[in-house]
Amino acid sequence: MSLKETIETEYKNALKAKDKSKISTYRLILSSIKDLDITNRSGPEKKETDDEDIKKLLKKMVKQRAESIEIYKKNNRTDLLEVEQNEYDILTSFLPKQLSEEDTKKICEEIISKTGAASVKDMGKVMGALKKDYSDEIDFAKAGSLIKELLNK
Numbered sequence: 001m002s003l004k005e006t007i008e009t010e011y012k013n014a015l016k017a018k019d020k021s022k023i024s025t026y027r028l029i030l031s032s033i034k035d036l037d038i039t040n041r042s043g044p045e046k047k048e049t050d051d052e053d054i055k056k057l058l059k060k061m062v063k064q065r066a067e068s069i070e071i072y073k074k075n076n077r078t079d080l081l082e083v084e085q086n087e088y089d090i091l092t093s094f095l096p097k098q099l100s101e102e103d104t105k106k107i108c109e110e111i112i113s114k115t116g117a118a119s120v121k122d123m124g125k126v127m128g129a130l131k132k133d134y135s136d137e138i139d140f141a142k143a144g145s146l147i148k149e150l151l152n153k
Contacts (some may be wrong), residue, residue, distance in 0.1 A: 003051045003094060004033055021083070025090045032057055055095060055136065062091045063141075096136040101146075104138055108146050120151050 001009075011026035036057055037049045065088040072081040092098075099107070108126070111117075111133075115125045126147050130138060 003054045004049070007033070007054075007094060021086050022090060025087045028087070029058070029061070029091070029094075032061065058091055058095055062088060062095065065091060098139055099134070099137045101142065104143055105146055105150075107134060107138070108143060108150060112147070112150055117151060120148060123147055123151065126151075 007026060007029055011023070011030060014022035014026055033049065033054060036053055040047050040049050040053065065084050068084045069081060069088060072078075072084060108130070111126050111129045115122065115129055117123070117126050123144075127140070127144065130140070130143055
């Protein structure tokens with residue numbers, strides 16, 4: 001079953017359960033996927049929307065929710081924070097499990113030694129290797145700051 005079909009099934013289950021917060025989040029996801037379909041069908045490179053496209057879209061949506069959560073925490077808006085947190089949890093449930101900061105650091109250290117990176121100038125090599133091998137499991141915003149930290153030692 002494709003990722004889109006899984007999301008549609010979850011949406012139908014939420015409708016049956018009359019879970020308003022899940023329904024609105026699934027509608028948001030499905031409408032974003034529909035927009036992505038339209039974009040992929042028109043334009044110079046026509047293609048079908050696949051699971052990788054949907055994962056990229058979900059990662060973007062998760063990042064937006066994470067930024068909003070930080071803002072709401074700073075401004076003590078618990079009402080809005082709850083809504084964003086629920087959306088964040090639903091969105092992340094469709095993505096592969098992200099590695100912990102410890103595991104990410106270990107992997108970054110391994111790749112730095114493999115690529116022979118010595119300074120921040122070599123960061124592109126390290127990030128390229130990371131993306132090739134761990135594109136789904138690593139949060140690259142965190143990895144970027146970790147790599148800078150490790151290369152500046």
